[in-house]
Amino acid sequence: MTPLTKVESAAIPLALANVDTDQLIPARFMKRPRGDGYGSFLLHDLRAEAGNEAAKLDDPLFQNAEILIARRNFGSGSSREAAVYALADFGIRCVFAPSFGDIFASNAVKNGVLPAQLAEGDIETLLTDGLIAQGGAVRVDLSDQMLHCGNRVFHFDIDPVWKKQLLNGWDDIDMTRSYQNAIEAFVEGDRVKRPWAEPDRDGPVASG
Amino acid sequence: MSAAPRTIIDKIWDAHVIATREDGQSLLYIDRHLLHEGSFHAFDQVRKRGTRLARPDLTFGVADHYVPTRHREAIQPEIRRMVDQLKDNTQAHGITLFGLDDPRQGIVHVTVPAQGLTLPGLTIVCGDSHTSTHGAFGAYAFGIGASEVAHVMMTQTLWQKRPKRMRVRVEGALSPGTSAKDIALSFIAKIGADGARGHAIEYDGPVIRALSMEGRLTLCNLSIESGGRLGLVAPDDVTFAYLKDRPYAPKGAAFERAILDWRALVSDQGAAFDREIILHGAEIAPVVTWGVSPEHALPIDAVVPDPARAADAAQEEAWRDALTYMGLAPGMKLTDIRIDRVFIGSCTNSRIEDLRSAAAVLAGRRATVPGLVSPGSAAVKRQAEEEGLDRIFRDAGLEWADSGCSMCVGMNGDLVPSGERCASTTNRNFKGRQGQGARTHLMSPAMVAAAAVTGHLTDMRALLAGRTV
Structure with missing residues (x-):
C-alpha cells in the first residue's frame, strides 16, 4: 500500500448525502476483474443523471482531483470494496464527509484512501467555497490532520490507528502473522472453553 | 474475570x-x-x-x-x-x-x-x-x-x-x-x-x-x-x-x-x-419507504413529505432529489402510489414465515401487477411447496422462482426496468439498486402482497379482515 502523507489537488464538491456504495459502483460492473480498472464505473449512473452533482466528475475543472467532499453517510450500504476500487482507480485519495459507512471507511484505509471526518458546518462551507468551485487546489496534511483551503484551515478527524496505517502504508497481514503463537494458544484454550463452537460435521447432512 | x-x-x-x-x-x-x-x-x-x-x-x-x-x-x-x-x-x-x-x-x-x-x-x-x-x-x-x-x-x-x-x-x-x-x-x-x-x-x-x-x-x-x-x-x-x-x-x-x-x-x-433507544410496540404501524434511503420511511397512512418542511438545507435537497428520482409529489397519500410490480425475496424477508404472511393476504386473490417470488433457500422452497404456498402465489399470477439474491440487487439479471416502481420485501431502496432507474418501495411481505392485489401501496390490515394469519 502506498503511504499517504500530503495531497494537494483540486477537490470535487459533491453536495450529496447518503452516497451509498451502490451509487459509487453499480452492481452490474462488479463482475469485471480489477486489472481492467474501475475508475470509469465511479458514480456511473449518477454522472449520467441530468443535472446531478456527480456530473462534476467529468468537468475538466476537476480532471486531476484527488479529493472528494461530500455530505453525511458517505459509503453507506453494501460492503463491496469495489466502491473503494472505483474511487482509487479514478484517482481519489481523500474523501471528506461528516460521517461514513463503517465498512466503507475500513475498506478505504485498506486501499490507502483517507476517510476524513469534518463537522457538518465545515463541509457546507467547503461545498460552497469559491476556490474549490473553480477547481483550485487545496492541501491535505494527514500528519497534523489539517485541510488547507486558501487561507483557511480545517482540522479533520481520523481514527488514530487508521492514520498510522495510512501514513506508513502498512498491511495488516504481515503484522498478524507475528501473532501466530498467540493465535495457536487461543485456539487450544478455546477448544476447552467452548467445545461446541466448531461445526458438527458428523451430523446428518439433511435438508435444512 | x-x-x-x-x-x-x-x-x-x-x-x-x-x-x-x-x-x-x-x-x-x-x-x-x-x-x-x-x-x-x-x-x-x-x-x-x-x-x-x-x-x-x-x-x-x-x-x-x-x-x-x-x-x-x-x-x-x-x-x-x-x-x-x-x-x-x-x-x-x-x-x-x-x-x-x-x-x-x-x-x-x-x-x-x-x-x-x-x-x-x-x-x-x-x-x-x-x-x-x-x-x-x-x-x-x-x-x-x-x-x-x-x-x-x-x-x-x-x-x-x-x-x-x-x-x-x-x-x-x-x-x-x-x-x-x-x-x-x-x-x-x-x-x-x-x-x-x-x-x-x-x-x-x-x-x-x-x-x-x-x-x-x-x-x-x-x-x-x-x-x-x-x-x-x-x-x-x-x-x-x-x-x-x-x-x-x-x-x-x-x-x-x-x-x-x-x-x-x-x-x-x-x-x-x-x-x-426505546420504541413502543403499539406505536409501530405498517411502514413503507417513499425515497431512496431506508430512513425515508413512514407509516402507510402518512403522506409524501414536503421538502419545504425539511430540517435543514441538506435534508431539503436530499428529499427533493429523492422525490424527483421516485417520481412523487409532496403531500400525496402514500396509499395513492401506484406500483408496476412486486418482489418477495432477499435475505431480509424470504423465510417460510415471510412467505406464509404474504400468502395469507394473497390466498384466493389475483395480483393486478406482475411479480416474482424467490424463496430464501432451496429448503424454504421445498417447505413452501409442501404447504401449498406456491399454488397461492401462482394462482395469484406471481412467478414462483428458485432461490438467490435475485431482484434485491439484480446481479443475476432479475431487474426492475427503468422507471418502473416495485413494492419489495428487500433491504435497500437506493437509486438503481434493483436496476438502473428502478424505483423501490420497501415494506413487509404482507404489505407487498396487499400492493400486488390492489396495484397501489395499501394498508394490508384491511385485506386481512376476517382471515386467520
Missing part, C-alpha cells in the same frame, strides 16, 4: 480477543467465515501471496449473489463464470460449498442459519453487509470488505476496535399485522441511516422476546441500514428450540452443555450502554 456487569456484546467480544495492541485494536478470533461469488477478489489476494486458508473447515461457500432464479439450464456465460469461479476456488481450498445444484443452496443469510452453522456466542463474518442477520442467534456477526475477507482467509482473525454499545428496547406488544420489518424501518426512520454508526446494537424488550427466529433474523438483518456495525438478540428458549437437531449444530450432550453456556449470554443487570 472482571466482576463489573457486562453487556452481551462485551461478553462475546472478550471471549474472542487473542491480543490487544497499545493502540486499542484487538485481534479477534473468527468462528465462521462465509463466502459467496463476490469473494473472488479475496481469493485473488490469497493467490498473490502464494498462501493457503488458515481454517477451511470453518469456512463455507454459498452461491447466491449471481445464481439465476429462473431457467437455470440456460445460464448466461458471464453469470456462469461467477458461479464456476466460486466452485473452483472453494474446491481448490477444501471449503464446503452449498453450490448451485446443492439441496442446501440458498441466500447465505437464510441457508447458513437453517443449517445450524450460526450459533449463539460465535463471531461470524462474510463479505456482505447483511451478515448482521446472524445476530438473531446472539452471534457477533458483521460484514467486511474484500481485504478483510482475505485477512480472515489467511489468519482466521481480524483486527477490530471495540464498538460502542446501543440498546434498543421495544416495549409492550406489536399490533396485529405489523412485523419485524416494521420495527426495523420505524427504528431507522427515527435515528437515521447513519444513526447507529460505530455501534453494536442489542435488541431487547418484550416485543423482541415475542419474535420468532425468522422475525429476529429480519430485524438484525436491517441493523446495517441504521449504520450499525451489527445487531443481536440474546439467545433464549426460542433460539435453542430452533437450533435443536440442525445439521451442523451440536447434538446430544454437547448441545446440552452448549445451552448452559449460551444462557449466560445476556447483558448483566446494570451493564452500561453508550446509547439507549
